[in-house]
Amino acid sequence: MADKFYSQRNLRFLLYEVLRAESLTEYEYYSDHDSGTFDLTLETAARIARETLFPYLEAMDQNPPDYVDSVVKVHPAVKPFLQACGEGGWICAGSPYELEGQQLPIMLTSAVRFIFMAANYSASAFLILTSGAGRLIESFGTEELAETYLPKMYSGHWQGTMALTEPQAGSSLADVKTQAVPTEEGYYLLKGEKIFISAADHDAVDNVVHLLLARIEGAPAGVQGISLFVVPKLRPRQDGSLEPNDVNTLGIYHKLGYRGSPIAQLSFGDRGDCRAYLVGEPHKGLSYMFQMMNESRLEVGVGAAAIASAAFYASLQYAKERPQGRKPGTKDPTLPQVPIIEHADVRRMLLFQRAVVEGALGLILQCAKYADLERVGEGEVKERATLLLNLLTPVAKSYPSEMGVVSVSQGLQILGGYGYCDEFPLQQHYRDMRIHPIHEGTTGIQAITLLGRNVRAEKGRAFQVYLKEVERAVAEAGDIPDLAPYAERLEQALVTLRDVTSKVLASAGDVGEEVFLADATLYLELFGLVTIGWQWLLQGIVATRALAESVAEIESAFYRGKWATLRYFFHYELPKTAPLARRLCETDGLTVRLERAWFDD
Secondary structure, three states: OOOOOOOHHHHHHHHHHHOOHHHHHHOHHHOOOOHHHHHHHHHHHHHHHHHHHHHHHHHHHHOOOEEEOOEEEOOOOHHHHHHHHHHHOOOOOOOOHHHOOOOOOHHHHHHHHHHHHHHOHHHHHHHHHHHHHHHHHHHHOOHHHHHHHHHHHHOOOEEEEEEOOEOOEOOOHHHOOOEEEEOOOOOEEEEEEEEEEEOOOOOOOOEEEEEEEEEEOOOOOOHHHEEEEEEEOEEEOOOOOEEEOOEEEEEEOOOOOOOOOOEEEEEEOOOOOOEEEEEOOOOOHHHHHHHHHHHHHHHHHHHHHHHHHHHHHHHHHHHHHOEOOOOOOOOOOOOOOOEHHHOHHHHHHHHHHHHHHHHHHHHHHHHHHHHHHHHHOOHHHHHHHHHHHHHHHHHHHHHHHHHHHHHHHHHHHHHHHHHHOOOOOHHHHHHHHOOOOOOOOOHHHHHHHHHHHHOOHHHHHHHHHHHHHHHHHHHHHHOOOOOHHHHHHHHHHHHHHHHHHHHHHHHHHHHOHHHHHHOHHHHHHHHHHHHHHHHHHHHHHHHHHHHOOOOOHHHHHHHHHHHHHHHHHHHHHHHHHHHHHHHHOOOOOHHHHOOHHHHOO
């Protein structure tokens, strides 16, 4: 196994040099922190990852959860990890002080999760799910719900989940059928079924608390009739003891990857006694859940970038150590073989991996900063942050997910036959990665969200703000001679994106909504390439200026690596915008107008 799964140097570069994370401490909410507390947070997270997560990466994959005698048994490493997270305040690190949190910026908690996920994605998921469920209760629950559930959840003794999906309602939440019937006692009686619920039942905690979508009896059809509930597996009594709440695990799914965390099928109310507690107001559950869903979509992006990072460093280490062949043009077979990193095609694949990992991570941390500014900023600062965060969330979820699959595949290719064998971690990273384009809204759903809603919202206001942000980076880079050619390339790509967007939106009324959205995934891909180009230009500005100063040799190598990866992205990846733009400007509706029978033999 590789001995490195992420770059602390790159993480610090993005946080401090590119995004200036310490500037957040100028706001009162974060004023207790400084770069020293940020450094300590990152160092402690790194130690936890090395000691309690990374050593169990393969073991949790090879010994997945088992459903025995109505109990879901997970790897023994999960329980001490959750308890350590509870004791260290990691589950509620971003929560306010009054809820025993540390009020850490979202940028820092995102960086921490990147470290944890790169070390062991399956184990980190337990923590992240509880944290997201807890924030929903913080934001919309009553004081009684907060007092009852948050202390146990944030201490690592109770698991939190997000329970949306049903057999007939995956991405189509309008079709949720789980029903909640009100009672005179103040709770609701729940009846229904949920599938694909991560960490929904396991023996590493004393209880599981589901944040669940359901319809109150008589609610309107569609998404307007969905409410949000807290549904514990075991409900607390007045004396603090627990009793069964008629929540039943029907079984767990056997998965391609991400095997260390159980995904369960649940049944509620088989005996008519499943009590659910309303969160917020009736029929507003989907709007509340979107808080957790949007956060979860960013978490998916973090996870995808993290797994891609672990795969990159594993393939990099192998490429440095594995001798194979000789340089082209070398005729003497008695000469020693060279490490495969000396071969141009291997270097191309390594550069591709690095371009994806570090470009995606830059975007994710940029979005995390927008989330921070949305929380603590005021006026125009807050407004711009909200617009950009909402617009870019589908991109921050989908680019790392889709390109992460390709990136890990390239890493596996570098290992050749060994990459296909379970003695090396690339095959696990490949399997673990594949869930990310699917869960928390498939790539197709993210694409429809971006083109069908986000770009059109408020007459395209968020999109215009985005264009100005990228143009600002282009202008700054254009004043740096070495970067000017790349600034020009990004400017051309940005004009392409703007023109394609205008043309596609203008055609919507003529071609109809179905044809308009038919190639939304291609639009998302185009948008992602331009956005990651923007991220690499921002990183290039910092790296180029650093190289212009007198820096130590090791620092010079780091910045030159950044420069090389930027060049790779602009020469190999950004040109892919042209064929995407060409197809998006065609309105033949090919995939809409073909007939189902044409798929038959």
